[in-house]
Amino acid sequence: MPPGPDRSVGASAAAWAVHALTASGAVFGFLALEAAFRGDTPGTFLWLGIALVIDGIDGPLARALSIERATPNIDGAALDLVVDYLTYVVAPVAWMLSAGIWPTAIAAPLAAFVLVTSLYTFARRDMKADSADFRGFPAVWNLIAAAFAATAAAPWTAAAVTAVLGALTFTNLKVVHPVRVRMLRPVTLTALAAWMAASGMLIARPDWNTDAMRALWWITSAYLIGLCLWRSAMLARDEKRGA
Numbered sequence: 001m002p003p004g005p006d007r008s009v010g011a012s013a014a015a016w017a018v019h020a021l022t023a024s025g026a027v028f029g030f031l032a033l034e035a036a037f038r039g040d041t042p043g044t045f046l047w048l049g050i051a052l053v054i055d056g057i058d059g060p061l062a063r064a065l066s067i068e069r070a071t072p073n074i075d076g077a078a079l080d081l082v083v084d085y086l087t088y089v090v091a092p093v094a095w096m097l098s099a100g101i102w103p104t105a106i107a108a109p110l111a112a113f114v115l116v117t118s119l120y121t122f123a124r125r126d127m128k129a130d131s132a133d134f135r136g137f138p139a140v141w142n143l144i145a146a147a148f149a150a151t152a153a154a155p156w157t158a159a160a161v162t163a164v165l166g167a168l169t170f171t172n173l174k175v176v177h178p179v180r181v182r183m184l185r186p187v188t189l190t191a192l193a194a195w196m197a198a199s200g201m202l203i204a205r206p207d208w209n210t211d212a213m214r215a216l217w218w219i220t221s222a223y224l225i226g227l228c229l230w231r232s233a234m235l236a237r238d239e240k241r242g243a
Contacts, residue, residue, distance in 0.1 A: 008070075015067035015074075022058045022079050025051045029086035036095035041149055042204040044095045048142045049196060051087040055080070056179055081122050085139075089118040092145035101148050102162065103155045110162050114141060117166040131235055132180035133228075137168040140175075150202040150217060174232040176224070181231075188227065195220035 028051040035043035062068075062076055093111050096102060102110045118139035121127065129135055144165060148158050178188045198217040201208050 011070040014065050015070035018061050018067050025054045025083040029091050032091040036098050088142050092141040101158045117169045132177050133174040136171050137165045146199045150199045175228045191220045191223045
């Protein structure tokens with residue numbers, strides 16, 4: 001039988017603090033949205049970066065503190081999804097439109113495509129596999145937008161990447177959850193942190209666009225993409241054997 005609710009004052013205060021931390025992501029998402037409409041690219045990704053860090057730490061805190069026992073009437077997972085849709089999808093799409101990332105003729109349809117396909121990610125009941133990997137492209141458009149900004153992607157290249165990733169939303173591609181997947185977790189978290197740092201520097205300080213910085217960005221990108229492809233193949237093989 002699962003443990004009953006924890007009604008202690010300390011547990012309740014800790015649980016509400018974690019919920020408040022999660023909810024603060026909406027504020028940073030709004031700040032990113034406002035910066036995107038102003039054409040402030042560094043500001044957009046500064047706020048999105050803060051929101052991403054919050055999203056990375058609130059889950060482990062929630063699990064460590066068992067906050068569902070202290071606040072049984074608050075669905076922390078639902079709260080997280082609402083905030084994530086703003087910070088992972090809406091604000092990045094606003095920036096991509098404002099910054100002219102896509103060809104003008106198809107920018108509006110691509111924005112609609114991203115907004116709608118991303119809803120499937122957040123609505124699907126099997127979003128995460130038993131291995132803790134995401135199924136399909138997990139609507140991390142904040143990271144994709146940052147990649148477009150860091151590499152100064154050509155509009156038609158950005159459009160093609162957007163179309164492919166949106167289509168991958170509906171597949172069983174496995175995308176590593178850097179916190180929940182234990183295999184190579186220290187390496188993956190380090191690579192993700194290095195990728196974020198390199199992206200931030202390439203976006204905020206174009207004068208630091210050196211060979212070393214670009215190499216760091218591409219090496220960490222290759223690791224993260226390669227890990228997802230490798231795990232997809234490995235898990236598909238295991239599922240086939242178990243069938």
